[in-house]
Structure formats: C-alpha cells, structure tokens
Amino acid sequence: MSDLLPPNLTASSFSKALSAFTGVVGAKWVLSTDEDRATYIDPYALGDGLNHATSAAVAPASVEEVQAIVRLANEHRVPLWPTARGKNLGYGWAAPAMPGTVVLDLGRMNRILDVDTKYGHCLLEPGVGFYDLYNYLQDNKIPLWMSIPGNAWGSVMGNALERGLGYTPYGDHASKICGMEVVSPTGELFRTGMGAMSGNTAWQAYQHGFGPSWDQFLVQSNFGVVTKMGLWLMPEPEMTMQVKVELPQADDIAWAIDELHKLRLHNVVDHNFVFGNFMHDAAVVSQRHEWYDGKGALPDSVAQKMMDHFGIGWWRFTLSLFGHEGTVRAKEKLVRQALEPHLGKPLEFVEWRRGEPLDTSAARRPSAVALQIVNWRGGRGGHMGFSPVMPPDGQLAHKQFRAMKARFEEHGLDYYTSFTMGHRHINNVNLLLYDRDDADMVARARALFNALIADAKASGYGEYRTHLDFMDPVAASFDFNGGVLARLNETVKNALDPNGVIAPGKNGIWPRAYKAAGRGEGA
Amino acid sequence: MNPGGIGIAAALAAALGFVGLATAQTATPARSAAGPVLDGEALFKARCGYCHLEGGTGTMMLERRLGKDKALLGQRTDLPADYVKAVARHGLNSMPTITRVEVPDEEMERIAAFIASPKKAGRK
Numbered sequence: 001m002s003d004l005l006p007p008n009l010t011a012s013s014f015s016k017a018l019s020a021f022t023g024v025v026g027a028k029w030v031l032s033t034d035e036d037r038a039t040y041i042d043p044y045a046l047g048d049g050l051n052h053a054t055s056a057a058v059a060p061a062s063v064e065e066v067q068a069i070v071r072l073a074n075e076h077r078v079p080l081w082p083t084a085r086g087k088n089l090g091y092g093w094a095a096p097a098m099p100g101t102v103v104l105d106l107g108r109m110n111r112i113l114d115v116d117t118k119y120g121h122c123l124l125e126p127g128v129g130f131y132d133l134y135n136y137l138q139d140n141k142i143p144l145w146m147s148i149p150g151n152a153w154g155s156v157m158g159n160a161l162e163r164g165l166g167y168t169p170y171g172d173h174a175s176k177i178c179g180m181e182v183v184s185p186t187g188e189l190f191r192t193g194m195g196a197m198s199g200n201t202a203w204q205a206y207q208h209g210f211g212p213s214w215d216q217f218l219v220q221s222n223f224g225v226v227t228k229m230g231l232w233l234m235p236e237p238e239m240t241m242q243v244k245v246e247l248p249q250a251d252d253i254a255w256a257i258d259e260l261h262k263l264r265l266h267n268v269v270d271h272n273f274v275f276g277n278f279m280h281d282a283a284v285v286s287q288r289h290e291w292y293d294g295k296g297a298l299p300d301s302v303a304q305k306m307m308d309h310f311g312i313g314w315w316r317f318t319l320s321l322f323g324h325e326g327t328v329r330a331k332e333k334l335v336r337q338a339l340e341p342h343l344g345k346p347l348e349f350v351e352w353r354r355g356e357p358l359d360t361s362a363a364r365r366p367s368a369v370a371l372q373i374v375n376w377r378g379g380r381g382g383h384m385g386f387s388p389v390m391p392p393d394g395q396l397a398h399k400q401f402r403a404m405k406a407r408f409e410e411h412g413l414d415y416y417t418s419f420t421m422g423h424r425h426i427n428n429v430n431l432l433l434y435d436r437d438d439a440d441m442v443a444r445a446r447a448l449f450n451a452l453i454a455d456a457k458a459s460g461y462g463e464y465r466t467h468l469d470f471m472d473p474v475a476a477s478f479d480f481n482g483g484v485l486a487r488l489n490e491t492v493k494n495a496l497d498p499n500g501v502i503a504p505g506k507n508g509i510w511p512r513a514y515k516a517a518g519r520g521e522g523a
Numbered sequence: 524m525n526p527g528g529i530g531i532a533a534a535l536a537a538a539l540g541f542v543g544l545a546t547a548q549t550a551t552p553a554r555s556a557a558g559p560v561l562d563g564e565a566l567f568k569a570r571c572g573y574c575h576l577e578g579g580t581g582t583m584m585l586e587r588r589l590g591k592d593k594a595l596l597g598q599r600t601d602l603p604a605d606y607v608k609a610v611a612r613h614g615l616n617s618m619p620t621i622t623r624v625e626v627p628d629e630e631m632e633r634i635a636a637f638i639a640s641p642k643k644a645g646r647k
Contacts, residue, residue, distance in 0.1 A: 031623055035612055043619035059624045086622065093619070107624040131573065153573050287587065368573045372580045374617045375587070381617045 004037070004055045006079050006100040007517055014055065017076035021058045024068045029108070032056035040086070040103050042093040042468070044374060044382040046434070046442050046449075052095035052468050054081070057103040063181070063189065063227045069104065070225065071187035073501040079514065080104040081503050082225045084126035084158030089151055089371065090385040090431065091162070092468035097505030098517050104225065112136050113228065114204075120144055121178060121204040121232050126157045130366040137233075144233035145363045147171045150274070152366030157229045161219055163465055165420060165427065167364065169322055170234045171272040172422065177215050179203040179230035185223070185497030192218070193230075204230035220465070221489075222503035222511075223496055237322040240362035241332055241349040245339065246313030252342075253315060253401055257419060257426070258394035259338045260317075264421050265392075268334045272427075275317045276418035282306045283373040283416060283433065297409040317421075320362035325353075376414070377435040384445070384469075386452045387429045388461035392421060400428060400459070407455065411448035412441075427464055453477060468505075472518060475508020561630075563637025567597060570626050570634060574618075584617060596638055604635035611635075 005014050022030045031037070032055070040057055041049040058080075060066045073080050079101040086094025086105065094103055110127030115136065122144075124133070130152035137144055147166030149159055160173040170176050179193040193209035194200040207215065218224055247256055256275070263269040274280065282291075292302045307314065319335060321328045336347055352361035374381035390400060397419050408415040413432055420427040430452070434445045449470060456462065457477045466474045478485055489509045493500070500511025510518030561569060574581030575596045586594035593599060608631055614620040626634065 028627075029624070036623060039612060039620035039622040041620075043614055043617075057622070057624070085625070094622070105622065105624045107622070369578070369580050369583070371574070371617075372583055375584055379616065 004053050004100050006055055006077075006102065007098070007514060008077060013076065014078070017072065017078045018056060018058075020072045020076060021069060024065050024072065025058060025060050029059040029061070030056065031059070031105075040094045040105075042095045044090065044093070044384070045095075045436065046382065046384060046446050046467075046469060047436070049095065051099060052092065052097065053099050054096055054103045055100045057105050059105040059108050061108045063109075063183065066104070066106070066109075066183045066225055066227055067187045067189060070183055070185065070501065073102075074186060074499045077499055077501070077513070078102055079501050079504050080225075081506075082106060082126075084155035084161070085129055085153075086158075087151075087154030088158065088162060089154070090383050090467065091465060095468060097468050097471055097503070098514060101504065106225075106227070109227065115140075115142055115144065115233070116204065117142050117144060119205055120235050121230055123179075123204060123228055123230050124157055125228060126155055126226065128156050129154065130156055130159075132156075134366050143236040145170075145236055146233060147173060147176070148364045148366050149173075150370045151368055153368045153371070156231065157226065160229065160231060161226060163220060165272050167271055167273055167318075167320070168234055168362070169270045170232060173231075174216065174219050176232040177219070177229060178205065178207045178232055180215055180218060180226050181228035182214075182218060182224040182226050185499075185502040189227075190224075195230075204232075220507050222493065222506035222509055225502060234322075236354060236363075237324070237328075238354050239323065239325045239328045240352045241321045241328055242318060242352075242362045243335070243347045243349045244318050245316065245343070245347070247315040248307075248313045250314045250401070251398065252313075253419070254394040254398040255342055256315065256394070257392060257397040257421075259342065260421055261392035261394075263319075263335060263338055264423055267423075268331050268338075269319050269421075270322070271320055272420055272422055273317050273319060274418045274420050274429075275315060276420075277416065278303060278307050278310075278312055278314055278316070279414060279416040280418065281312060281316070282310065283376040283414075284369060285310070285372075287378060288376050288414070289378065296412045298414045322362060373416070373431065373433060376433045377438075377441075379438075380436040382434050382436045382442075384432045384434075384449065384467050385429055385465070386432065386449055387427055387464050387466070388452075388456040388459075389464050390426050390428055390459070390461045392424065392426050397426065397428075400461075403455065403459075404428075404430060404452070407448060407451055411444045411451070413445060413448060428461070471505060471508045561633075563633035563635075563640075564597075566626075566630050566634050567637050570621075570630065571596065581618065588616075599638060600641045602638050604632075604639040607635040607638045608632075 018030055018032060037054055040054045042052060058069055060069055081096035081101045082104040083094040084106050106126035108127060109125040111125045112128055114123040130148050133146055133156055145168060147168045147170040149164045149166050160177055163174045165171055166173060179195045181191050183189055192214040193203060194206050195203035196209055218226055291306055292298055321331045340346060350360055374383050390396060405415045416431045416433060418429045420429055432445045434441045453473055462477055463474045475486055493509050493511050497511055500513035504511050504514040505518050582594045611621045
C-alpha cells in the first residue's frame with residue numbers, strides 16, 4: 001500500500017495528530033503500518049478496495065477515550081470512521097467512505113453492561129458480537145432470545161445501526177433500539193430517550209423520551225459515535241412451530257407473495273423471513289465449477305439440475321410461529337389455510353416446547369456459514385448486496401424478479417436473490433457474487449449495480465442499505481423536491497459537526513470540509 | 524461435473540437454518556469479551572471458532588481445497604506459526620484479514636503456537 005493521508009493534511013500535521021491519539025490510547029492502539037491499514041480494506045470489494053483505504057486506525061477502550069479522540073480529531077482536522085466490529089460484509093467491511101479517513105475501531109469496547117430478564121432488554125457496548133451475547137444468555141440461563149442476522153460474525157450494535165435484519169419477531173433490529181449513549185461530533189457525551197434524565201429508570205424501556213426522538217436519527221448516519229445501545233430482547237416463548245416450504249416453479253412467486261403478505265400484515269407470521277431462490281443454498285454447499293464452466297450466467301437448465309440434485313425448489317422459505325400454545329395452534333391453522341390449497345399437500349411443522357433442547361426451536365444460533373457464498377466462484381471471491389425496498393405485492397414481485405434476473409443474465413452474473421418479507425414491505429436482497437481477480441467480471445458487476453440502481457428508481461424502489469462504492473448514487477436517487485432531504489442532512493451535519501470529522505460520506509452525507517471529496521456542490 | 528463434493532446434506536441443513544437443524548451443527552465459539560487470560564486453544568476457539576470449528580465456513584472452504592483431513596485447523600500439525608500469523612493478518616483467498624484490535628499480537632502468538640503445535644492431533 002502506498003502512503004495515504006486524510007484530505008487537507010500534510011504528512012507532518014497527520015503525524016502530529018497520530019502522536020496526539022497515542023497520548024490517549026497508547027502506541028499499541030494507533031495502527032498505521034501498511035499491514036494494519038490493509039486489514040481494514042474491504043476483503044470482498046469490487047476491485048482492490050483501495051478507493052476506501054484508511055490512513056490509520058485508532059482503538060479507544062472507553063467512552064472517555066472516544067471523547068478525547070473526537071476532540072483531538074477536531075483540533076487536528078482528522079476525519080474518523082467509527083466501526084463496531086467492522087464486519088459489514090457485502091457493504092464495505094470496516095473501510096471508510098472517503099479514502100484517508102482514520103478508522104475509529106470500537107472493538108475493544110466489548111462489555112455487556114446489563115441484561116434485564118424481567119423487562120427483556122440489554123445495554124451493550126459496540127464491540128459486543130452476536131456470539132458474545134448469545135453465549136452470555138446461554139451461560140447464564142437467561143430466558144431471552146436474540147434476533148440474529150444470516151451472518152453473525154459482527155456486532156449487535158453495528159448491525160442494528162445499519163438496519164440489519166434477523167428472523168424472529170424482533171428481526172427489524174433498528175426498531176428494537178431503545179436508548180443510546182453517544183459522543184457528539186464535537187466530543188460531548190449525551191444520552192437519548194429517557195436516558196437524557198439523570199437517574200431515569202426507563203432508559204431501555206421507552207423508546208421516545210421527551211421531545212424529538214434521536215435514536216433513529218443516529219441510524220445509518222454520521223451525526224455521532226454511539227458508545228452504548230439499549231436493545232430489546234424477546235422473552236422465550238412457550239412454544240414454537242417451524243415449517244420449511246419449497247416452491248418448484250419460478251413463477252410461483254406471484255401467488256406466494258400475495259398469500260405471505262396477508263399472513264405478515266395480520267401478524268399471523270410475525271417475523272421477517274427470507275423468500276430466497278435456490279442459489280441461497282446451492283452457493284453455500286457447492287461451487288459453480290461443479291455445475292457449469294461456461295461463460296455467462298448459469299443457464300436455467302443447469303439451475304434445474306442443481307435443484308433436482310439437492311431436492312429443493314426454485315423458491316424456499318421457512319415460517320416460524322412463536323408464543324403460547326393456543327396462539328401458535330391458531331396461527332398454524334391459518335398458515336395451513338393460506339398455503340396448503342396452493343401446494344396441494346399438508347405442511348409438515350416441527351414443534352418445540354419450552355424446556356426442550358433449542359435445536360428444534362425457531363430460535364437461531366449465531367452462524368457465519370452463510371459467508372461460504374463468497375467461494376461460489378473460487379479464488380478471491382467477493383459479494384455485494386443490492387437491496388431495494390418494494391411493496392409486498394405478488395404481481396410486482398414477479399415483475400421485479402423477471403426484470404432483475406434478465407439484468408443479471410445480461411451482465412453474465414448468476415442471479416442470487418431474496419424477497420425478504422417485512423411487515424409491510426419486501427427487502428429485495430440481491431447478492432452479486434464475483435471473482436475479484438477477474439477484471440472483466442468486476443467491471444460487469446459494477447455496471448450491473450449501476451443499472452440496478454437506475455432500474456429500481458424507475459420502478460419507484462430505493463435501497464435500504466448499500467455498499468460504500470454506491471452510497472452517493474443511491475443517496476442521489478432519493479431526489480424528491482430536488483434532493484431536499486440530502487440538503488437537510490447536510491445542513492444538520494454541518495451544524496453538529498462543523499469540522500466534518502465523523503464519517504464523511506456516510507450514506508452520501510458529505511460535510512462542508514470534505515464536500516469536494518464527495519458528490520460536489522452540483523450533485 | 525461432480526456436484527456436491529462435501530457433506531451436502533449436513534452442510535445444507537447447517538446453511539439453511541431450517542427447523543432448528545440450522546446452526547445446531549455449527550459449534551459456537553466461546554465468549555470473546557474481556558475475561559481471564561486464555562490459553563492458545565481457548566483463544567483459537569474464541570477468536571477463530573466463528574469459521575474454523577466443525578461445520579464452520581472456513582472448515583468447509585479448507586475441505587474443498589485440501590480435503591477432509593486438512594479441513595479442521597485445530598487438528599492440523601503442518602502449519603508453522605509464522606504462516607498462521609501471516610494468513611491471519613493478510614487474508615487468503617476468501618478468508619478476510621484479522622485486525623490487531625480483533626486479535627492483538629500477544630493473542631495471535633498463542634493461537635499460532637497452538638495451531639503449530641504437534642501435540643494436539645485428534646482434538647476438535
């Protein structure tokens with residue numbers, strides 16, 4: 001790696017800043033060697049990832065150290081990119097939007113500060129991972145269940161701050177945030193919600209506080225550094241039932257989404273779930289060369305062979321029912337009524353009751369097995385998510401599926417998708433899988449991504465989350481009234497963060513100091 | 524074409540999370556939060572176990588590339604400590620890099636020594 005400095009700084013002034021950081025955290029926790037800097041580059045980037053290279057990383061161990069670092073960052077005009085555990089896989093890892101930004105690695109702050117069994121909430125530091133919290137609950141026999149994303153290597157807080165998804169009734173992670181402690185961009189410490197009152201007893205119990213509610217303002221934003229987060233946990237239910245459903249035909253999506261929407265809307269099924277195509281699973285348990293060595297996207301005939309081999313459908317999903325036995329039984333009946341006439345056969349549920357081993361329950365253990373998809377192409381595999389939000393309508397989903405599949409095929413990439421069902425929406429999570437060492441494939445994947453942003457916009461859909469490379473164009477696609485929301489975000493950003501030191505470029509929000517590095521005034 | 528080179532049924536179940544078979548087959552690493560000083564084996568499980576215990580994604584990748592006998596890092600005896608450290612810091616193929624914040628040097632030394640040790644054959 002070549003030397004890299006934050007914008008607007010000389011080598012000498014940056015060196016002074018790093019010395020000042022060292023005075024706070026110690027030399028061990030200011031990481032500026034080439035080897036250390038390289039560990040923060042997105043390992044799954046489109047290309048070499050150097051367009052988001054960091055100039056250094058600094059790792060505080062306490063709130064006080066975070067405050068001190070942020071104050072010094074203002075004094076020395078050093079931009080910081082906060083990251084919790086840095087596992088934002090498919091969206092940029094721990095890397096900053098703007099090259100030269102110093103990563104503020106919060107991984108050393110990894111305490112589980114509180115778990116309240118009676119009220120069902122916890123208070124966490126940024127570095128607490130899903131495995132950490134899961135093991136803590138298990139070791140202490142606490143009857144609370146977590147919601148866990150498909151890949152659980154990362155931080156509980158970091159995932160919620162990126163609006164990550166899980167698959168229990170608490171799976172909309174950002175919606176379960178309740179109270180934060182935050183270091184402002186100028187280094188002041190504040191608490192949100194009821195925590196704004198000293199000694200308040202309901203910080204993790206009531207989400208809104210008095211006056212404007214700030215928790216969601218800090219999600220996917222660069223308006224502060226979150227150092228503690230309250231999060232609600234689900235009381236262990238009396239019973240769960242689970243059923244796996246396979247749909248053999250691609251066009252089954254139309255009727256299925258309509259039926260599943262009704263079940264979701266009425267909370268018969270009260271959790272997000274992946275409605276994914278066969279690639280979700282085939283890309284984990286096999287590699288592409290085992291099926292097809294030809295150029296271009298996987299042909300339908302080969303896809304059918306894969307499905308036949310594994311005994312899976314074109315689409316697959318798992319529904320879970322949680323609650324008291326009477327509730328679960330009533331919901332089971334409704335699910336059967338909705339789906340069995342279409343399927344022509346009875347659903348086969350698996351039951352679990354409190355006290356039995358969790359392996360047959362609808363609770364999930366954390367797992368990183370889903371990361372296996374990066375090996376689909378072999379070599380240095382990469383993946384990137386394109387995830388527009390759309391209405392849960394069968395005909396629209398069918399149209400979207402056909403259009404997206406055609407776009408993937410046009411660009412010679414295999415179509416990997418999920419129409420993940422939310423309460424009133426679909427997160428259409430598509431993964432682009434590529435070989436990072438194949439320049440032509442990388443170029444095609446980038447072209448596909450840009451085409452998909454435009455396609456989604458034309459359909460009235462926008463992304464819920466995106467990779468660093470595409471934060472600016474996705475932000476620009478939110479263009480109502482001439483992009484007034486972006487201007488509002490930047491007005492707020494400049495007011496809170498006059499030197500623009502916290503995460504410049506995050507979700508397309510560029511502070512004044514680094515505007516030239518971003519979309520520019522004319523965007 | 525020879526599809527499904529590895530234990531497909533178990534891996535499929537592990538991957539999909541269906542009906543509780545989900546991650547039940549994937550070992551869960553020990554809690555990595557601050558606590559007593561851990562030895563190399565305990566650190567390996569805590570820091571590397573996300574992917575490198577039985578059923579983990581790293582184990583699956585290694586099985587594909589090198590065969591079942593070399594899939595479980597905790598049972599390998601052919602990896603010098605310096606090689607282990609280099610792979611962890613620089614990444615290899617689809618394995619990402621590990622920062623000094625996630626695994627500091629003193630922990631990495633113990634992990635690498637454990638993996639390099641010839642005395643642990645047969646453990647998981």
